[in-house]
Amino acid sequence: MKKIITFFSVLFLLCSFKVNAQISTFPYIATGGDITGWTPVQSEFLWYIGAVTKNASNVSNDTAVVCNFYGQPDGVEGMIVSPAFNFTSLSHPVLNFYVAYRTYDSFNDSLQVLISTNGGITFIDTPVPYRKANNSSPSLATLPASTVEFNPSSPSQWRHETIDLAAYAGMNGILIAFRGRSANGNNLWIDDFIINNADDYCTNNVNAPGNYSCNSYLSVNMNTIGDPAGGVLSVTDHLFQDPVPSYAPVEIATNTTATTQDGSIYTPNIIAPDAWFTVSYTGNDKNGYANYNLSIDVSTYISVLDISKLYIMKRSDMTGSWECVNTTISGGLLTANGLTYFSDFGVGGDTLTNPLPVELESFVSVIHGNNVDLKWSTSSELNNAGFDIERAIDNGQITIDNWNKIGNVSGNGTINEPKEYSFTDRNLATGKYSYRLKQIDFNGNFKYYNLNNDVNIGTPEKFELSQNYPNPFNPETKISFNLPADSKVSLKVFDMTGREVSELVNDFKPAGYYSINFNASSLSSGVYYYTISAGSFISTKKMIVVK
Known part of the structure; x- marks a missing residue:
């Protein structure tokens, strides 16, 4: 029988939460190295920050959150609770994180995700469907049992998880808790808590090999399904984000082996802004990992000219570098074969062969009293009909309904030389404003460019x-x-x-x-x-x- 190890002599019991200062900027990212605002609620030393051999992004000697099932006896439970979130600007919030776990013998440690909407007075686990244990199906465990204290040593030992938070869209004061209950099994590790807004979210129940295509752009063909009972495949779609958000030290990893359809081997310098995806599958567990082919339909992508030189790109999440995957083409469909692990996917290319419809060089504002001059420039344009100028009053909670079109400036069609544009927004009342450009091509496709700063119109200096x-x-x-x-x-x-x-x-x-x-x-x-x-x-x- 395993010896119970006490890591520290101190105990934690924290039960009050601050909901006044809420997080309202997304995507929200908290890694094991920085979980500012998260609160442990426990009477025994269950949750702590530990040194991990390798995280899901293949970074060595990193840190992650640990649930100390290995060192605590059966029945000990505790929570870590997030800071408060304000979801009023989100139409479909989604939570992603990584988990790595294996038990000791057959002990049934468990993990739940709970939500509070009343400042932490009560936490509920519905309608959030995350309630897993070593013996659940699919299992919480990502590896078979071991009598050695568990510390992940490879990205393959982590599973990507997605939780749909659409039930809490538009709400504020949301707290998210991870509750662990020890059965004296083995350590559970969690890393990379990310909350983002989904443009589209869908799921397929997987119970046999075959093609699953709940998303109109991305499909997954399961060659094997991992856990014999299958699991839930989820696809989160993010549309027209330019640039595609990245918080990795190196956004795109150097490629020396992966090939495109025409046999090219190169390192892309751009991720197509048309769409990128987060794909998760619960059926990757201790009983086996799926093998699958993933396809992305780029036939409607406005940023694609030469499809033969495109890669399907893969990364752990926004904290990891994009990596090229061997890519084949059939019609307008890019395919990567023989994949095992689920994470973020996108389309990579080179701006020389697949230029963006409009490459924006700059977008700035200049205030003159209560007038604002907006100035922007492009280095090249492809099929550019023009720009709608949109403004929103910034009261700290900008939603899609806050944006109003205030003007339009014609584009220059297709041109490979710099062009400058300007627009003046006149006679503004005192207040704070946000601006964005909606670039539209002649086929009606569009994408947004946001002004990076707020515009503050103060009070006049004189009558x-x-x-x-x-x-x-x-x-x-x-x-x-x-x-x-x-x-x-x-x-x-x-x-x-x-x-x-x-x-x-x-x-x-x-x-x-x-x-x-x-x-x-x-x-x-x-x-x-x-x-x-x-x-x-x-x-x-x-x-x-x-x-």
Whole structure:
């Protein structure tokens, strides 16, 4: 019988959680080397950070989260609890992580994923379907039992897991807990907690070899299914992300062996932004690992010119480097054969043979009072119809519904030389704004480019009444004024005799920038004056109505 090992003499019992400062920026990534904000809730030393021989990205001597089943007796349980998440900007949140585990003898250690929506008062495990043990089917274990204390020594000993959190989309104050219960088995390791938004998510129940294609772009042909009982195959789809997010020290690993359809061996310099995928399969466990062929349909990809020079690319997750896989082609279908482990997949190419539809060199903003000049440049364009300019008021919770089209600038079709573009967003109110470009080709395909910084329109430095525009006008014009302080404002229009003909504003206004539309359809042609009174500030301007 195994000796129980006590690693530390201290005990942990932490039961309060902070939900005021919530995480609202995604993707969210927490590795074993940095799990800031995660809280252990335990009365025995069950969860800790340990040195792992090799992680899922094949990095040696890294760190990961350990559940100490090896050193704790039967019945000991505890949790690690995430910081609070704000999912109001996510339409379909998805959680990914890696797990590696083998038991001692046949002891039935277990792991559950729990969710709290009330600040940690209660945690539930529905509708989140993750409740696994050594003896469950599929098994929690990624390897057969061993009497040696377990420490993963190869990426092949880790399994990629995906949990659908769509039930919590649009909610805030979400806490995620991993609860381990010891049966005095062997160590369980967890690494790379990632929460991201899915553009599409689907699953297939796998119980026999064959083709599984719940996703319209990606299909998996199972040659063998690993656990004889099968498992659940899930595909998460991420569309039109340029660049495809990567947090690896080296985004694309040097390739010296993998070939494309035409026999080329090279290292891609771009991952196609049209789509990338996260694929997980629960049937890879102690009873066996699947062998499969994976295909991606690139026939509708707008960034592809020469399909014969494309690779299917594979990485552990956003923390790992993309690696080339031997790739064959049939029609518009790229295929990689004989794969075993599940993770992220994409399409790699070279911008010389498969250039992006538009290569954006820069996108910047310049503030002039309450006007914003947006300037961007391209190094080349392919089939570019133009750019929609979109703006969102940034209140910390931008969703797809916050974006509004404010203008359009025509593109230059297909051109292999630099081009510069600009657009001015005028007369903005005080506040914080975000901008993005929606680049559209002549077939209606599109992708987004986000301005990397927020635009802050502050309060004016002085009182000011601007000349109306247009002037002369018929019948409408716009009158703008600036208030550096909260003020009682009166804005009136007079004819040449001094008779008041219209009152446009008579109200208390907070400091900021203002624009008022004035319709003179009821007035005769001639010269008129408009006067503003705000505190001690008084100013008058002349305008001309021409009919």
